[in-house]
Amino acid sequence: ETGVTQTPRHLVMGMTNKKSLKCEQHLGHNAMYWYKQSAKKPLELMFVYSLEERVENNSVPSRFSPECPNSSHLFLHLHTLQPEDSALYLCASSQDREHEQFFGPGTRLTVL
Amino acid sequence: GQNIDQPTEMTATEGAIVQINCTYQTSGFNGLFWYQQHAGEAPTFLSYNVLDGLEEKGRFSSFLSRSKGYSYLLLKELQMKDSASYLCAVLRNTGGFKTIFGAGTRLFVKA
Numbered sequence A: 001e002t003g004v005t006q007t008p009r010h011l012v013m014g015m016t017n018k019k020s021l022k023c024e025q026h027l028g029h030n031a032m033y034w035y036k037q038s039a040k041k042p043l044e045l046m047f048v049y050s051l052e053e054r055v056e057n058n059s060v061p062s063r064f065s066p067e068c069p070n071s072s073h074l075f076l077h078l079h080t081l082q083p084e085d086s087a088l089y090l091c092a093s094s095q096d097r098e099h100e101q102f103f104g105p106g107t108r109l110t111v112l
Numbered sequence B: 001g002q003n004i005d006q007p008t009e010m011t012a013t014e015g016a017i018v019q020i021n022c023t024y025q026t027s028g029f030n031g032l033f034w035y036q037q038h039a040g041e042a043p044t045f046l047s048y049n050v051l052d053g054l055e056e057k058g059r060f061s062s063f064l065s066r067s068k069g070y071s072y073l074l075l076k077e078l079q080m081k082d083s084a085s086y087l088c089a090v091l092r093n094t095g096g097f098k099t100i101f102g103a104g105t106r107l108f109v110k111a
Helices: none
Strands: A004-007 A010-013 A018-025 A031-037 A044-050 A053-057 A064-070 A073-079 A087-094 A107-111 B003-005 B009-013 B018-025 B029-037 B044-049 B053-057 B060-065 B070-075 B084-093 B097-101 B105-110
Touching: A004 A087, A010 A018, A018 A031, A018 A087, A031 A073, A044 A064, A044 A073, A044 B097, A053 A064, B003 B084, B009 B018, B018 B029, B018 B084, B018 B105, B029 B060, B029 B070, B029 B097, B044 B053, B044 B060, B044 B070, B070 B084
Parallel strands: A010 A107, B009 B105
Antiparallel strands: A004 A018, A018 A073, A031 A044, A031 A087, A044 A053, A064 A073, A087 A107, B003 B018, B018 B070, B029 B044, B029 B084, B053 B060, B060 B070, B084 B097, B084 B105
């Protein structure tokens, strides 16, 4: 069982669609993260959950809505996205927030 | 505020040694991570330094100087598979831990 899995791996959506990204970790970690990675830009932290509680929200537009139903699962709900939201969305987990992070393979999102 | 600087790109020859530098300015510094990211893949953890000095792990070593706000990743006996981006990331503790990533250094290893 791989550590951190993400589905789907690729997603193309229109600006009026609603979709969700899913992340699952099988490592028994307490913290989970959503990042956005655009070409030639640093990883942008979007949300952090620690023990299922959101502890950080980095001024992310409301068209991105996270959900953490339990310590193993993390979702990112998407609605009315813009073309500039096209990017690689990475999920990660760590034992606690001070430990190294384990990343999933990412979802390559294209917004038309 | 915080700032992390690393070169955008580097090129080195197979079998050689390369040093990738990272400088940072931040409050609440706790430690520094290095991650490797191959094109189209997720970042993977390489090292974590919290104390000054050199940490060696096989062909890869990482150095930290807290007083200078400086770190480097040293790759020895370069192989073609080492072509990747190398991300420097600072762990801050200002009432809660937070990891801030640099933009990464793309390393090209040529034969």
